[in-house]
Amino acid sequence: MRRLGISVYPNHSEVEEVKAYIELASKYNFKRIFTCLLSVEGNKEKVIKEFKEIIAVAKDNEMEVIADVSPQLFEELGISYTDLSFFKEIGANGIRLDNGFTGNEESVMTFNPQGLKIELNVSNGTKYLENILSYQANPSNLYGCHNFYPHKYTGLGYDHFIATSKQYKEQGIKTAAFVSSKTATIGPWPVSEGLCTLEMHRELPIVTQAKHLWATELIDDVIIGNAFASEEELKALSEIDPYQLILNCELVEEIPETEQKIVLEEPHYNRGDVSDYVIRSTQSRVKYSGHEFPAFNTPAIKKGDILIESSLYARYAGELQVARLPMENSGRTNVVGWVVEEEVFLLDLIKPWQKFKFHQKRINLIKVNTSVA
Incomplete structure (x- = not known):
């Protein structure tokens, strides 16, 4: 115990x-x-x-x-x-x-x-x-x-x-x-x-x-x-x-209801076939298959960003990811929030199959950036 x-x-x-x-x-x-x-x-x-x-x-x-x-x-x-x-x-x-x-x-x-x-x-x-x-x-x-x-x-x-x-x-x-x-x-x-x-x-x-x-x-x-x-x-x-890592996060002001629910209410675990670039929680794309995920905030991606794929990514639509490294954005990936700065280093400890959650620390009042990287 x-x-x-x-x-x-x-x-x-x-x-x-x-x-x-x-x-x-x-x-x-x-x-x-x-x-x-x-x-x-x-x-x-x-x-x-x-x-x-x-x-x-x-x-x-x-x-x-x-x-x-x-x-x-x-x-x-x-x-x-x-x-x-x-x-x-x-x-x-x-x-x-x-x-x-x-x-x-x-x-x-x-x-x-x-x-x-x-x-x-x-x-x-x-x-x-x-x-x-x-x-x-x-x-x-x-x-x-x-x-x-x-x-x-x-x-x-x-x-x-x-x-x-x-x-x-x-x-x-x-x-x-x-x-x-x-x-x-x-x-x-x-x-x-x-x-x-x-x-x-x-x-x-x-x-x-x-x-x-x-x-x-x-x-x-x-x-x-x-x-x-x-x-x-x-x-x-x-x-x-x-026993379960809960990451404090901030969400963009204009996050749609479904995307917010995916971040804060759906269970998450890192896939076993791990990537160096992202932690992938894929069950939301199964549960919300057929839902329209518009591209609404697609800036360049930095470590700690919380991502949800738009419907422009077809079968990946609705998948939640957390960036482990900075990446370009094709214009099809929404940045819906980010892990608070002081906890970004905790992402390095998330193992294959590990379960984790998000807790919204506070409402962020910065408008989304719709530019494409």
């Missing part, structure tokens, strides 16, 4: 504010929480009491809580890797090892009698997981979670992200990665330039970030790295389909 999550930082926020944020996220079906226990500064009893209070609220809202820890924290609190009862006592469902041990210790942890999940750092790109599994770990108690990066330009590159995520998915391990809120400012460190996993996401809308992570089919849980995201962002994320 793919889930949404939030992050909370009790050491940097008021407890009541954190509780209210958890309640709000739960309202929008968020199911997991990341929190940071890398160091316990100040009054340890007070810090632990606050963590317990916050985790109790999460539990009341059926949210899983994973706490970020390190070997240094184990030393600070006198915790042994053979006895994780402390984390169970504060209410956590699992711990994330920001820095690991040697492999054998993690393997032992996966058999903890408290049933805690042991989450590993995916981003490092070493043979860490392979090493732990070689010690006959219990894989059902293992998670993988990427890092987040508060400093601009330090986030993961896309190729590295794909390669490291595959290491975990190929072993059947549940994975997570972080997206960044535009309104949130709180994280575990003083630097606050966003808290995303992928550097390419730092300036993108939060919904686009989440769509991209799920579209890779390598990430199960999408977690907002910084706090506190706005209610508008939480709501928008809750409305994403984690």
